[in-house]
Amino acid sequence: MAEIVLSARHLTRRFGGLAAVDDVSVDLWRGRIHAVIGPNGAGKSTLANLLSGDLLPSSGSVLIGGQDTTGWSPERVSRAGLGRSYQKTNIFLPFSVWDNAFLGAQSREAQQPWNPLRWLQPAARSQRARERCAGALALAGLSHRHGAIAGTISHGEQRQLEIAMALATEPQVLLLDEPLAGMGAAEAHKMVELLLRLKQEHAMLLVEHDMDAVFTLADHLTVMVNGQVIASGSPADIRADPMVQAAYLGEEH
Amino acid sequence: MDLPTFLIQLLNSVQYGLLLFMLAAGLTLIFGIMGVVNLAHGSFYMLGAYLAYALSALFGSLTLAIIGGVGIAVAFGLGLEWLLFRHFYRRDHLDQVLLTFGLIYVFEELRSILWGDDVHGVPVPDLLAASIPLTDNLSYPVYRLFMAGLCIALALGLYLLISKTRLGMKIRAGAFNRDMAEALGINIKRIHALVFALGVGLAAVAGIIAAPVSSVYPNMGSQVLIMCFVVVVIGGIGSVRGALISALLVGLVDTFGKVLLPQAAGMLVYILMAAVLLWKPEGLFKQ
Amino acid sequence: MEVLPRGVRVALGLGLAALLVFPFVGSDFYAQMVTRMMILAILAMSLDLLQGVAGLVSLGHAAFFGLAGYALAFLTPQGEPVGLWWTLPLAVLGSGLAALVIGFFVVRTHGIYFIMVTMAFAQMVYFLFFDNKALGGSDGLYINFRPGAEIAGRTVFDLDSPLTLYYFTLALMLLVYFFLRRLLWSPFGRALAGIRVNEHRMRAMGFGTFGYKLSAFTLAGALAGLAGYLWGVQSGYINPELMGFHMSANAIMMVILGGMGNFAGAIVGAFTLETVLHLLKDLPQLGSVNLGKHWQLWMGSFIVLVVLFASRGVLGLLQPSVRVEPASEDRSQHG
Numbered sequence: 001m002a003e004i005v006l007s008a009r010h011l012t013r014r015f016g017g018l019a020a021v022d023d024v025s026v027d028l029w030r031g032r033i034h035a036v037i038g039p040n041g042a043g044k045s046t047l048a049n050l051l052s053g054d055l056l057p058s059s060g061s062v063l064i065g066g067q068d069t070t071g072w073s074p075e076r077v078s079r080a081g082l083g084r085s086y087q088k089t090n091i092f093l094p095f096s097v098w099d100n101a102f103l104g105a106q107s108r109e110a111q112q113p114w115n116p117l118r119w120l121q122p123a124a125r126s127q128r129a130r131e132r133c134a135g136a137l138a139l140a141g142l143s144h145r146h147g148a149i150a151g152t153i154s155h156g157e158q159r160q161l162e163i164a165m166a167l168a169t170e171p172q173v174l175l176l177d178e179p180l181a182g183m184g185a186a187e188a189h190k191m192v193e194l195l196l197r198l199k200q201e202h203a204m205l206l207v208e209h210d211m212d213a214v215f216t217l218a219d220h221l222t223v224m225v226n227g228q229v230i231a232s233g234s235p236a237d238i239r240a241d242p243m244v245q246a247a248y249l250g251e252e253h
Numbered sequence: 254m255d256l257p258t259f260l261i262q263l264l265n266s267v268q269y270g271l272l273l274f275m276l277a278a279g280l281t282l283i284f285g286i287m288g289v290v291n292l293a294h295g296s297f298y299m300l301g302a303y304l305a306y307a308l309s310a311l312f313g314s315l316t317l318a319i320i321g322g323v324g325i326a327v328a329f330g331l332g333l334e335w336l337l338f339r340h341f342y343r344r345d346h347l348d349q350v351l352l353t354f355g356l357i358y359v360f361e362e363l364r365s366i367l368w369g370d371d372v373h374g375v376p377v378p379d380l381l382a383a384s385i386p387l388t389d390n391l392s393y394p395v396y397r398l399f400m401a402g403l404c405i406a407l408a409l410g411l412y413l414l415i416s417k418t419r420l421g422m423k424i425r426a427g428a429f430n431r432d433m434a435e436a437l438g439i440n441i442k443r444i445h446a447l448v449f450a451l452g453v454g455l456a457a458v459a460g461i462i463a464a465p466v467s468s469v470y471p472n473m474g475s476q477v478l479i480m481c482f483v484v485v486v487i488g489g490i491g492s493v494r495g496a497l498i499s500a501l502l503v504g505l506v507d508t509f510g511k512v513l514l515p516q517a518a519g520m521l522v523y524i525l526m527a528a529v530l531l532w533k534p535e536g537l538f539k540q
Numbered sequence: 541m542e543v544l545p546r547g548v549r550v551a552l553g554l555g556l557a558a559l560l561v562f563p564f565v566g567s568d569f570y571a572q573m574v575t576r577m578m579i580l581a582i583l584a585m586s587l588d589l590l591q592g593v594a595g596l597v598s599l600g601h602a603a604f605f606g607l608a609g610y611a612l613a614f615l616t617p618q619g620e621p622v623g624l625w626w627t628l629p630l631a632v633l634g635s636g637l638a639a640l641v642i643g644f645f646v647v648r649t650h651g652i653y654f655i656m657v658t659m660a661f662a663q664m665v666y667f668l669f670f671d672n673k674a675l676g677g678s679d680g681l682y683i684n685f686r687p688g689a690e691i692a693g694r695t696v697f698d699l700d701s702p703l704t705l706y707y708f709t710l711a712l713m714l715l716v717y718f719f720l721r722r723l724l725w726s727p728f729g730r731a732l733a734g735i736r737v738n739e740h741r742m743r744a745m746g747f748g749t750f751g752y753k754l755s756a757f758t759l760a761g762a763l764a765g766l767a768g769y770l771w772g773v774q775s776g777y778i779n780p781e782l783m784g785f786h787m788s789a790n791a792i793m794m795v796i797l798g799g800m801g802n803f804a805g806a807i808v809g810a811f812t813l814e815t816v817l818h819l820l821k822d823l824p825q826l827g828s829v830n831l832g833k834h835w836q837l838w839m840g841s842f843i844v845l846v847v848l849f850a851s852r853g854v855l856g857l858l859q860p861s862v863r864v865e866p867a868s869e870d871r872s873q874h875g
Contacts, residue, residue, distance in 0.1 A: 052744065078746035090744075092737045103734045106727055107746040113755065120719075123727040169745050290652050292789075337844075345851075346652055347597045351796060352847045354789040358840025366834065479663045479785075482656045490652060519671050523664035527645050530657065534648045 005030050005203035006082070006173045011050050011060035013043075020046040022227040023060075028173055028203040033195070035206040035218035039247070043227040044207045045087060048177050051205070052084045053077035065172060078107070083171030085162040087178040087207070093151035097142055098133065100150050100161055104168030105132035132168055140164035141194060156187030160194065167198075174204045180213055192216055215239070223247070257388045262508055268397050270504025271404035275459035276477060277484040277496040278411060279452030285491025286424060286448050287342045292353035294481065295474030296360040297453045300326055301460025303364060306373045306469045315378040315465075322461045323454055330453030334446050342445070361471065370471050375464040400462050407458065408497060411451075415493065424448060480507075483522055487529045489536025499537065542724060542733070542802050548855060552804055559710060568702050572774070575702070577814045578709045579770045582716050584794040584806035586763035589720060591792065592800030593729065594756040595736030597655050599788050600642070600662025601764055604635040606783030608765035609772035610669065611635075613681035621685035624699070628687070631769040632762050638665075639761020640754070647753045659785050670780040680779025683772050699773060709770055713807070716763060720803045732756055793843060799855030808854050816842060 006028040013021040021043045028034050036044050049055040051062055053074040061070045064080045072080070092100050106129050112118050124130065137143045140160045145153060150161060159179055166174060179195065180188050192213050198204065199217075208214050214221070214235075221238040223231040231237075231244045238244055280294050304322035309315055337356075341349050377396045384392035415421040423444055426434040435441050467473070484503050488495030503522055510521035529537060544552070559578075563571045583605055590596050611631040616622045646657050669675045686699040697704045723729045734742045735749050742749050772778050781787065790813070798809025820838045823831035831838075850857060 054744075074740075074743040075746050075748050078744060084744055090738065090741050092734060092741070094737060095734075099730075103730065103742070103747075104745045106730065109727065111748070113751070117726075119726050119728045120722050121727075122722075122725045123730045124725070126727075165741070165745065284652060290655060340848075346655060347591070347792070347796070348847050348851055350597060350599065350655060350789070351793060352844055354793075355840045355843030355847065358836045358843065360840075362834050362837035362840065366837075475785075479660060483660050486653060486656050486660065516672075519667040520664055523660060526657070526660060530645055530649065534650075535653060 003030055004028065005065060006051070006205070007063045008051060009061050009063075011047065011062070012058045013046055013050055013055060014058045019058075019227050021050060021057075024222075024224070024227075024229050026051075026205065026222060028205055030172070030203045031200060032219040033199055033204045033206055033217050034220045034222065035208060035214045036222045036224060037208060037211075037214055038224035041226075042224040044224055045177060046227075047224070048084070048175055048205070048207055051077075052082060052175055078169060078171075081172035082175060083166030083169050083173065084175040085159075085166050085177060085179060087181055089155075089158050089162060091150050091158060091161050091165065093149075095150055096146065097137065097148050097150055097153065097157075097161055097164075098146040101136050101142075101164045101168045102129065102133045104136065104165045105129040107169055108132065132170060136164045136168035139167055139194075139197065141190065154187075155182055156184075156190065159183065159187075159191065163194065163198075172203060174198060174202045176204065177207045178209060179206070180208060180210045188213060257391045260387060261391065261393060262512055263505075264393055264397065264401075266504040266508040267501065268401040268404075268504075269508060270501035271401050271408070272459050272463055273477075273480055273484050273503060274408060274497050274500035275404055275455045276481045277488065277500050278408070278493050279455040280481055281485050281488065281490055281493060281496045282448055283452045284485070287338075287445050289338060289342055290346055290349050290353070291338075292350060292478065293356040293360060293474075294353075294452070294456060295476075295478030296357060297326060297330065297456035297474075298460040298463075298477050299360070299364065299474035300329065301457030302375075302464040302467075302469045302473060303368050303460075304457070305461040305464035306375050307368065309375055315381075319458065319461050323457055326457030327450045327454045330457075331446060331450050333453075334449040338449060339442070339445060357475070360474075364471070372468055372470040374468050377465040396465065400466070403458075403462060407455065411455075411493065420447075480522070483526050486536060487526055489533075489538040492536070492538040495536060495538030544802055544804060544855075548804070556714075563703050563706050571702050571706050573814075573818075575706045575709050575774055576771075577811050578706075578713045579767050579774065580791075580794065580814060581807040581810040582713055582770070583764055583767035583791055584798070584810040585713075585716055585720055585803050586760045586767065587791045588795045588800060588803050588806040589723070589732075589763070590756055590760040591795055592802070592806070593724065593736065594732040594753060596647075596753060596757065597792070598646075598658040598757075598760075599655055599785050599792070600646075600658035600660075600665075601760065601791055602785070602787035603642075603662040603665040603783045604639050604761035604764040605768035605771070605787065605791075606669075606778065606780070607638055607665070608632060608635045608768035609778035609782060610675070610681065611765075612687070612769050612772040613676070613683050613778050616683050616685060616687070618684060621688040624687040624689040625691075628766075628769055632765045635765025635768065636758050636762030639764075640758045643754045643757035643761070647750060647757055659788075662783065662785060662788060666780050666783045666785075669783065676779070678780065680777060683776045683778070686773055686776070705774060709774075712766065712770065716766070717803055717807065724803070728752070728755070793846075795853075796851065797846060797853050799853030802855070805853055805855045812854060 004027050008024065008026045011021055011024045012019060024047055026034065036047065038044055046055065050057050053069070053072050053076065056071055061068060063069065064077070064082055067080055069077050069080050092103070106123060106126070109126060109129055134143070137146055140163050142157065142160050142164055145157060150158065153161070159181070163176065163179060180191050183191060188210065195206070195217055206217060218235055221233065221235055222229055223238060223244050225247050230247060231241045276294065276298055280291065283289055283291060301322055304325055305318050308318035308321045312318055312321070337352065341352060381396040381399050383395045385395060386392040415424060423434070423439045426439060480503065484496060484500045487503065488499030503525070506525050507522050511518040514521065533539070562574060587601050590598055590601065608631040611634045612627060615627050615630070642661050646654065646661060649657050670678050689696045689699060697708065699705050699708065731742065731747055731752050735752060739749050768782070771782070794809035794813045795806050796809065797812050798807065799805030817839065820835040821832050823835070825831065
């Protein structure tokens, strides 16, 4: 039984006269991967930013878990249950892998600024946060690297950490922006396996260029060109769509 | 407040605002294009003023003092950029703050060694020493009109340079994307040196022409620096247009504030800044 | 560098031992000099919380330092001392409150804006005092009597004695140090460290970073107030210069000089800078040139050299670099 966890309706974002995202609607179901593909400049990352609160929509709405999160700040959207990974690796380079994920785990604790313990007791003392952190790292396949400094691990491991940090916040929705970016065949394979593991418990939006991965993973595809949706449907439908082939698939690797 | 008094205060506001603009334009350009914060910017103003004092005594002519002073100041600025500043464009703001703070100490002491700690006056040149009568007993000094006029001319020149010339285009390209500009064959190092020299030159001119009016004294750089920062914050970093509007605004608020509300005078400009920040945390004309 | 290596900890322990016995070895004059260094160490530690941990470079921190000194000056009557037990918390709270109010405006800005507006607001406070005779004006205010520390009518300790003031200050310095070290590893401290490295990601993970930064700003202001109160107690004289951006920049220098982010560096930096300052001011005549008179030239050059060659400070020099460059700085300008 799949429920709609995230629903975006008629999202539009203008910069001056240009609509980077133009009347885009997207639904995300728990247990399904919805991939968004399109050429560079199609507005995919802008769409991701609109959903995560990094950008304000010019019009349209976003609902997460039934709550209207339109115009919410990134921290509020995160608390509403959205976890995001970034196209350009956005981790805490000087911290260890564990500390990176731990911050995500810590964010789900009650902040309680009036409580002196939040100021005096070591953060590592929280068992719940430690469990969340360990769980996220295990799910992302990084448990064995927990002590390594994030700036020193391989590119593929950094991309895994990207996702682990989002997982540590125990989101309902995962927004993954090109998780396979810059990966060789072996690393990409690992990442695809990771994403399949994550599918069960989350609703996922995947922005990707790697077509092999997309057609392996996606249950539903949306194709964007110049900010607009030109096609949306099952992978088979999309593969057969002549407009999509002309606009995008023909030139892709 | 009657009309002549109002007119005088208005003229004073504009003249003060334009002077601030000269300093703020340099600061905002240097920051907008090279990303460097320079706490010693006020020192270039002070340098200009002291050069006005030294050179007008030497040459007996303000015109020569302006030309000579700008020349010396720009040469000094270029030397400083080559020796120190260009190594700091990609460093932390914190390092830049400290470096330029150290320079303030050095410059103040050099000033003390070269020209002493006394307050000095600089005579207004005879040609400009007259006053335009406004009423029976109120008149406005021609020199101040000259100051405002020169600032307007330089502001216009700056605008034309940045928006209408090829050099200006290269400057803007370098600000937008340094690596790309370099790939296109633009000599970024030279552009940066030029922008720095421009900033120093504007500050020095401001100091030179202000000297007859404000006198020449230790720490004059620090005082004007704060106002300059306020102007840049309100106007938006990197925006020369913002600096102009903001400088005029600050000039108005400060001048009329001192007349209408003397007890709160010093604070009014900061209240203005606080209000702007609440509305637009990155200034009125964010780049 | 948050975790102090063993060698550094041993050195710090020795330093503490030296501080404990110093008054018995040195004269009263030197004890007073070291007391002053310890007061500045508290100021430096408060700034380290803001700068080294949270990554907020404030050119206006000294405003909160001076405000507490002024608070003591206003609270102390002309003819008699005032009570320590209520004036100290009040002054600290006052500085904290001022930091909260100023912080509310200032913390919403980022990067270079933050530096500039902190400077501007602090100068506003400076001019408020400088221009108003009622607040002491440019001459400043005198504190004629040191606060009295009495319980139930009996004097517990006498702050007029340099020895007592020394140990009182030392105790407070150590209290602040251990409090801040605990804070560093608490959830609050960890969040601040995260904000310094990548504020954008912290927000994306659900942290309300404005609130964290404002809290750090307020706490740092309150602790600066503690230092300012002690300064007033020791020197008996407060003037606007203690609040100006020169003082703030000196405080920044102390933190940089020692090494940021671990509070021990702040203490080392404060001691080092004060010592360097004294050495430079006491330089002898060389022929016809009085080197000491031109101490600003040497001081300025010293600062420039430190920034050029030793920007991780004394403690940084002791630790080999595991230097990992953070991702491009425009992250911190999001949101």
